[in-house]
Amino acid sequence: MAASYKCARCKQRVEIDVNVRCPFCGHRILFKERGAGIKELKAQ
Amino acid sequence: MRIECQHRDEHSCRFVLSGALPSFANSVRRAMAAEVPKLAIDSVGIYDNTSGLYDEMLAHRLGLVPLRTEEGTYVPIRECTCEGQGCDRCTVSYTLSVEGPGMVWSRDLIPNDPEAAPASGDIPIVKLEKGQKVVIEARAILSTGKEHAKWQPTTVCGYKNYPRVSIDAHCDGCGACVDACPRRVLHLVGRKVEVDGERLEDCSLCRLCDKACLATGIGENSAILVGSEPDRFIFTVESDGAIPAPEILRQSISIIRARGEELSRALSEIAEG
Secondary structure: OOOEEEEOOOOOEEEOOOOOOOOOOOOOOEEEOOOOOOEEEEOO | OEEEEEEEOOOEEEEEEEOOOHHHHHHHHHHHHHOOOEEEEEEEEEEEEOOOOOHHHHHHHHHOOOEOOOOOOOOOHHHOOOOOOOOOOOEEEEEEEEEOOEEEEHHHOEEOOHHHOEOOOOOEEEEEOOOOEEEEEEEEEEEOOOOOHHHOOEEEEEEEEEEEEEEOOOOOOOOHHHHHOOOOOEEEEOOEEEEOOOOHHHOOOOOHHHHHHHHOOOOOOOOEEEEEEEEEEEEEEEEOOOOOHHHHHHHHHHHHHHHHHHHHHHHHHHHHO
């Protein structure tokens, strides 16, 4: 499953296929979205 | 064996243990630091974290928050009938949900048992900017300092031998030792040096008085004899707030007693064959 990204400029949801570039505004900085699940960690 | 308490309140305790071997004094110290059980957050479920700290860092910081622990309220998870699943007898759950801007404090941890709330609400966990958010669920279990330092109920826990300072008859009362002592244990009475009884326990056995006395050219032997009593110890214990300091001492003594009884039972079983 492709990871979901968010454009740093236009805040649109983006999926990376070939180029790392926002298809809506052309910006090249994308943030990886946090997964939907709960992250379980040991507190140490 | 005797214990004389000099100072005690919820946070700290100072007492003198006399008539004990150094090995016993050390076992009391070790029992207080590493054998008295307390609650601490062990596992964390992170729903959302857009703060500046990594999830792991946040979980680690939550683990170090001291939680109030009443003796006998919870059982260690290994001894629980739930077999490590986590139930009301062995686990306390906390929720933390804060949105920025502002600081996330330990008081934002909401426990399912109000008796097991954080010992202090003023511990900063993470600072959030506008729009940042932290949503966390945490579970605390009972364990001891042997497993991890977050389960240690003491912050300061140490002892020193009771100091013994005496002034020899050939003291000329020059006062060099009085000026040299950083703890002000000595004072001049007329032309005579005397030990201040109230401050004697502050002596750190640094022997600066001894050196100052020899430096005056008094001769081969200094006029001050600094030593310590081998069977008397001054203990200082400070609690992190999870368990009151005198209670830590009481619990550590019962742990040592239980251990001793277990050893004696095992030995008598061996002797009986």
